[in-house]
Amino acid sequence: MTTSTTTPAGSAIAPRRRRADDVAGLGTVRAGIFVAPALILIGIFLLFPAVWTIWLGMTDYRLTGLQAASPEFVGLDNYVEALTDPSFWNSLWLTLIFVLFSGIIGQTFIGFGLAWSVRNIHGWTKGLIEGLVLAAWVIPASVASFLWLVLLDRRSGTINGLLGTEGTAWLIDHPMQSIIIFNIWVGTAFSMQLFSSALSAVPPSQIESAKMVGASGWQQLRDVIVPNIKGHILTNTLLITLWTFNTFTPYLVTAGGPNGKTEILSVYIYETAIPGGQLGLGAAISLIMLLINLVIALAYVRVSKGRNKR
Amino acid sequence: MTATPVRKVAANATVRHFLARVAFALIMTIVGLLFALPLVWLVLAPFDATPSLSLSWPDWTLDNFARLAENPYALRSIGNSLLLGIGTMIIVVVLGALAAYAMSRIRIPGRDGILYGLLLLSSIVTGTAAMVPTFQIITQLGLINSYAGVILVLAGGILPTVIFILKDFMDSIPKSYEESARLYGAGPFRILRDVVAPIARPGLAFISIWTIVQVWGNFLVPFILLRSPDLQPAAVLMYTFYTESGQADLRLISTFALLFSAPVLIIYFVVNRRYGFRFHGGIKS
Numbered sequence: 001m002t003t004s005t006t007t008p009a010g011s012a013i014a015p016r017r018r019r020a021d022d023v024a025g026l027g028t029v030r031a032g033i034f035v036a037p038a039l040i041l042i043g044i045f046l047l048f049p050a051v052w053t054i055w056l057g058m059t060d061y062r063l064t065g066l067q068a069a070s071p072e073f074v075g076l077d078n079y080v081e082a083l084t085d086p087s088f089w090n091s092l093w094l095t096l097i098f099v100l101f102s103g104i105i106g107q108t109f110i111g112f113g114l115a116w117s118v119r120n121i122h123g124w125t126k127g128l129i130e131g132l133v134l135a136a137w138v139i140p141a142s143v144a145s146f147l148w149l150v151l152l153d154r155r156s157g158t159i160n161g162l163l164g165t166e167g168t169a170w171l172i173d174h175p176m177q178s179i180i181i182f183n184i185w186v187g188t189a190f191s192m193q194l195f196s197s198a199l200s201a202v203p204p205s206q207i208e209s210a211k212m213v214g215a216s217g218w219q220q221l222r223d224v225i226v227p228n229i230k231g232h233i234l235t236n237t238l239l240i241t242l243w244t245f246n247t248f249t250p251y252l253v254t255a256g257g258p259n260g261k262t263e264i265l266s267v268y269i270y271e272t273a274i275p276g277g278q279l280g281l282g283a284a285i286s287l288i289m290l291l292i293n294l295v296i297a298l299a300y301v302r303v304s305k306g307r308n309k310r
Numbered sequence: 311m312t313a314t315p316v317r318k319v320a321a322n323a324t325v326r327h328f329l330a331r332v333a334f335a336l337i338m339t340i341v342g343l344l345f346a347l348p349l350v351w352l353v354l355a356p357f358d359a360t361p362s363l364s365l366s367w368p369d370w371t372l373d374n375f376a377r378l379a380e381n382p383y384a385l386r387s388i389g390n391s392l393l394l395g396i397g398t399m400i401i402v403v404v405l406g407a408l409a410a411y412a413m414s415r416i417r418i419p420g421r422d423g424i425l426y427g428l429l430l431l432s433s434i435v436t437g438t439a440a441m442v443p444t445f446q447i448i449t450q451l452g453l454i455n456s457y458a459g460v461i462l463v464l465a466g467g468i469l470p471t472v473i474f475i476l477k478d479f480m481d482s483i484p485k486s487y488e489e490s491a492r493l494y495g496a497g498p499f500r501i502l503r504d505v506v507a508p509i510a511r512p513g514l515a516f517i518s519i520w521t522i523v524q525v526w527g528n529f530l531v532p533f534i535l536l537r538s539p540d541l542q543p544a545a546v547l548m549y550t551f552y553t554e555s556g557q558a559d560l561r562l563i564s565t566f567a568l569l570f571s572a573p574v575l576i577i578y579f580v581v582n583r584r585y586g587f588r589f590h591g592g593i594k595s
Contacts, residue, residue, distance in 0.1 A: 025501075045463050047431060142544075161365075185345065269442065279442055279445075290434060
């Protein structure tokens with residue numbers, strides 16, 4: 001189709017080339033029929049919600065009552081309400097802390113540390129460490145959160161037993177720290193695996209020559225390893241940021257409590273829209289979340305394109 | 311005489327190096343323990359006659375599994391999870407394979423752009439960011455509290471990744487097979503069924519397993535869209551188990567947790583052994 005007018009001989013060449021490509025004789029129409037159902041489903045449940053959020057965010061839609069039957073257009077009222085509500089800013093701030101400490105710092109550094117410490121060992125220790133970390137990432141979120149509720153239990157939790165801090169209610173006294181550590185536990189596997197493969201791709205000759213000139217472990221890390229895996233670090237950081245920003249799992253541990261101290265953005269939207277019934281306001285906050293996602297995802301695309309070109 | 315300061319510096323560096331190593335090893339051991347503790351409880355508590363919240367060597371028994379088998383809610387929820395997983399899998403594999411095949415064999419202008427766009431979209435419109443419009447759409451469609459709603463939403467979210475992976479797979483199938491099938495007079499549907507599908511079987515199997523794993527662990531979508539307790543999958547029931555029932559029945563919950571986790575753990579480790587990092591790498595979200 002596209003090449004048919006490019007050259008004088010194009011009309012003769014193009015159909016043949018097309019046929020050579022379309023070996024099953026599918027034809028454009030049938031191909032369209034093959035693609036359509038998937039695209040329709042994606043359109044309704046992925047593309048449409050994104051657009052619908054914009055409209056919904058400008059109505060006073062509620063779960064019950066008069067506004068449920070006939071919602072009215074309220075323009076930017078929801079956005080004004082959200083942006084002037086201290087609890088929204090509080091939630092955004094909590095999300096920032098959560099993403100920074102559990103994702104960017106925690107998962108990245110511990111993931112790298114684990115990859116680094118098992119890089120030269122083989123056999124069961126390596127398998128055991130990687131297996132444990134991977135298992136934490138694989139088991140369903142509901143189970144993972146329950147395991148942490150058990151571990152941190154006030155009366156007879158294992159952590160209190162080990163630390164000799166009987167009676168400490170971690171989830172009430174240190175709720176944010178608790179979900180940060182919980183999320184590190186759940187998500188570190190990705191960084192560990194990514195850095196493992198990155199480290200194995202660093203040319204050994206460079207490390208050898210660094211050792212020859214007497215570079216210490218720290219210097220090797222800074223001058224040889226990090227420059228080599230810079231691209232991986234960036235990719236890892238962006239993906240982790242996106243995923244941590246969008247996770248709902250901390251809700252299973254603290255349900256946003258106590259007193260909203262762990263009400264990160266995803267939990268805040270849920271609480272506002274579904275139990276709170278304010279769908280319009282919830283949608284307005286959703287749109288803010290979608291826009292932040294868009295920024296992170298576009299940054300990721302730029303980075304990965306740049307890396308592929310190299 | 312002049313050599314002493316140099317040696318001293320070298321000795322200091324060695325000591326410091328040694329201490330740094332010990333500190334690093336110590337930190338990593340603590341981290342390793344922290345990773346192990348919850349998992350050890352998960353594996354041991356179900357076999358303990360009287361499981362407690364603290365970690366202890368079990369008083370071995372299989373009674374808990376027998377008791378779980380008698381609990382109608384627990385078993386039903388596992389069945390519900392399977393139903394949701396298989397339902398989503400069928401939609402995703404059939405629609406994904408058709409779309410990926412057509413995209414692989416027919417030149418659509420800007421095809422790669424469309425694919426990347428879809429993939430980007432699926433990472434932006436996540437379950438959490440889109441929960442309000444999704445809830446709204448499903449309510450409008452009258453699919454609230456039904457499996458159809460949950461399955462459609464899950465399938466819509468998963469499909470872009472599936473098409474992306476399967477198209478890669480279809481691209482690698484040599485076209486000569488289809489050419490020769492065509493020479494013998496096979497039509498496109500026949501070719502798809504008898505030539506392409508069998509060759510693409512590893513890719514389709516991978517997608518099927520991956521989809522089931524995704525749905526198996528998903529909490530948010532069924533949590534929002536399903537209201538009746540008897541429809542809820544294990545991921546949601548697990549959560550209500552210990553919040554609504556005040557006193558937690560640890561024998562039941564711990565056994566249920568293990569039974570619910572075991573399938574995905576087994577699948578992941580088997581597949582990981584066979585396919586390596588690519589599988590669990592960018593994919594699980």
